[in-house]
Amino acid sequence: MIRLEHVTKVYGKGKNTTPALSDLDLSIEKGEIFGVIGHSGAGKSTLIRCINLLERPTSGHIWIDGVDLTKLGKGALQARRRKIGMIFQHFNLLSSATVYDNIAFPLRLAKTPEKNIRTRVDELLKLVGLEAHAQKYPAQLSGGQKQRVGIARALSSDPDVLLCDEATSALDPQTTDSILKLLLDINQRFNLTIVLITHEMNVIQSICDRVAVIHQGGIVEQGPVAEVFLKPQHPITRDFITRESSHSELLDAVLAGPHSESSLAVKISFLGDKTYESIMSRTVRETGVDFAILQGTISTLKSVPYGQLIVRFDGAPDAIQQTLDKLTAKGLNVEVMES
Amino acid sequence: MSNFGELDFSQIDWNEFGTATIETLQMIGASGLFTLLIGLPLGIMLFMTSRSTSPVLKGVYSVISVIVNILRSVPFIILIVALLPLTDLLVGTTIGVLGTIPPLVIAAAPFFARLVETALREVDRGVIEAAYAMGASTGQVIGRVLLREAMPGLLAGLTVTVVALVSNTAMAGMIGAGGLGTLAINYGYYRYDMGVMLVAVVLMVIIVQALQMLGDRLVIHFSRR
Numbered sequence: 001m002i003r004l005e006h007v008t009k010v011y012g013k014g015k016n017t018t019p020a021l022s023d024l025d026l027s028i029e030k031g032e033i034f035g036v037i038g039h040s041g042a043g044k045s046t047l048i049r050c051i052n053l054l055e056r057p058t059s060g061h062i063w064i065d066g067v068d069l070t071k072l073g074k075g076a077l078q079a080r081r082r083k084i085g086m087i088f089q090h091f092n093l094l095s096s097a098t099v100y101d102n103i104a105f106p107l108r109l110a111k112t113p114e115k116n117i118r119t120r121v122d123e124l125l126k127l128v129g130l131e132a133h134a135q136k137y138p139a140q141l142s143g144g145q146k147q148r149v150g151i152a153r154a155l156s157s158d159p160d161v162l163l164c165d166e167a168t169s170a171l172d173p174q175t176t177d178s179i180l181k182l183l184l185d186i187n188q189r190f191n192l193t194i195v196l197i198t199h200e201m202n203v204i205q206s207i208c209d210r211v212a213v214i215h216q217g218g219i220v221e222q223g224p225v226a227e228v229f230l231k232p233q234h235p236i237t238r239d240f241i242t243r244e245s246s247h248s249e250l251l252d253a254v255l256a257g258p259h260s261e262s263s264l265a266v267k268i269s270f271l272g273d274k275t276y277e278s279i280m281s282r283t284v285r286e287t288g289v290d291f292a293i294l295q296g297t298i299s300t301l302k303s304v305p306y307g308q309l310i311v312r313f314d315g316a317p318d319a320i321q322q323t324l325d326k327l328t329a330k331g332l333n334v335e336v337m338e339s
Numbered sequence: 340m341s342n343f344g345e346l347d348f349s350q351i352d353w354n355e356f357g358t359a360t361i362e363t364l365q366m367i368g369a370s371g372l373f374t375l376l377i378g379l380p381l382g383i384m385l386f387m388t389s390r391s392t393s394p395v396l397k398g399v400y401s402v403i404s405v406i407v408n409i410l411r412s413v414p415f416i417i418l419i420v421a422l423l424p425l426t427d428l429l430v431g432t433t434i435g436v437l438g439t440i441p442p443l444v445i446a447a448a449p450f451f452a453r454l455v456e457t458a459l460r461e462v463d464r465g466v467i468e469a470a471y472a473m474g475a476s477t478g479q480v481i482g483r484v485l486l487r488e489a490m491p492g493l494l495a496g497l498t499v500t501v502v503a504l505v506s507n508t509a510m511a512g513m514i515g516a517g518g519l520g521t522l523a524i525n526y527g528y529y530r531y532d533m534g535v536m537l538v539a540v541v542l543m544v545i546i547v548q549a550l551q552m553l554g555d556r557l558v559i560h561f562s563r564r
């Protein structure tokens with residue numbers, strides 16, 4: 001659906017150049033929610049702006065549905081952009097226009113008859129739950145409501161792609177959840193492809209199908225969220241994930257503390273229905289080792305349950321090894337922690 | 340003849356004041372209109388070219404910017420004299436209401452253009468970006484986003500400009516422009532008729548007050564923040 005090919009973006013000219021993206025390739029499937037996570041300055045903002053050519057890449061190609069956007073003329077690009085919705089961190093609504101007129105804005109740009117606009121805007125107001133606020137101005141709305149207007153506006157011209165530029169970063173946690181729920185709902189209802197950039201792992205975790213981690217203008221890791229989340233390869237990815245489970249210092253203290261040769265700290269991850277099975281207790285009963293839970297998370301990735309436990313096994317070394325083998329055989333991901 | 344400090348309103352010809360007031364309002368109206376028609380596009384051009392990355396447009400910006408600055412730095416009274424041939428060419432006379440309008444506009448339009456540029460800079464860049472992302476053309480961005488969002492600032496700038504025009508019409512009175520300025524200068528300044536001068540000044544103050552109040556009302560009406 002969307003393919004970025006050798007995309008490079010360099011700001012400035014001559015000596016004062018700042019590379020933002022370097023030879024970046026990315027491929028996004030139709031109907032998926034694709035997340036790009038990165039620290040500020042990693043290039044994620046440039047990346048999402050390259051998709052609709054708000055930023056023209058210095059070199060490389062942007063393919064959407066087999067059309068290379070970088071080859072389009074002005075008019076054709078404007079027409080294509082009408083089918084790519086975009087929402088923003090600071091909403092970017094017209095402050096001088098009512099909620100209704102903001103949502104109608106893209107339709108008026110496309111010279112849609114006013115009668116059709118009314119039907120469409122009413123539909124969208126209902127979708128985002130703002131029927132009662134149609135005649136208000138953005139300044140009279142809360143952040144969450146403003147983002148709902150932003151979403152309605154982005155959807156008004158029936159796009160096939162929605163770009164979300166840090167769409168929840170300016171919102172509080174509850175509002176973030178409700179906006180993410182709305183995005184997920186839209187994605188499922190209209191089979192809309194969503195590309196979002198964020199610096200928050202929980203956004204990726206709640207709604208994304210696949211994720212790419214961007215660092216210094218390049219993708220350092222990508223894949224299905226569960227895979228990246230449970231088996232992070234790159235240090236940056238690990239950093240994002242441990243930041244999310246905020247008690248890592250506590251754990252470090254335990255791991256660094258006194259431990260005997262007959263104990264071993266292990267990280268065990270499981271995904272899907274296994275989350276609810278009593279694999280751990282059955283296994284230790286068979287092998288006769290004891291265990292203490294040092295840290296644990298049971299949560300969901302999008303709607304898939306997953307768990308991650310850090311436990312310390314106590315027992316004979318070969319019994320512990322046997323335990324690890326059995327757990328692996330049952331489909332759990334087992335990783336020995338270094339202390 | 341009365342002296343400075345001694346007022347005598349009995350000699351005042353009120354018909355003359357009526358005519359002068361109408362002349363002043365005509366000058367303000369006509370020059371205000373042309374200032375808007377020239378200054379607004381000029382200000383938009385300044386704003387659009389100042390943000391451009393293309394070297395050609397950057398050049399255009401520098402050229403307009405320098406011209407605007409020159410016109411703004413020349414004292415108005417000198418500008419009137421310097422523009423006499425051009426004024427004659429444009430309107431066929433250099434005196435009276437008609438002969439005053441070209442110098443008034445040429446002095447006020449660059450001033451207004453700068454105020455337009457400043458007002459447009461106040462528009463949230465994110466909103467402009469959002470409009471481009473929605474497939475807006477440059478014309479649509481100007482018409483439907485920039486001018487609309489900057490409306491309060493533009494109206495405030497227009498008010499300031501028109502008020503400045505009032506004082507410039509008075510200065511144009513020095514060279515026989517007509518209107519309240521001529522009256523104040525001919526009677527009050529040259530003939531020491533304090534009564535006439537005072538009435539002329541009071542009338543101009545009233546005009547400025549009325550314009551400022553109207554401007555403020557409009558600004559409030561269009562403010563949505």
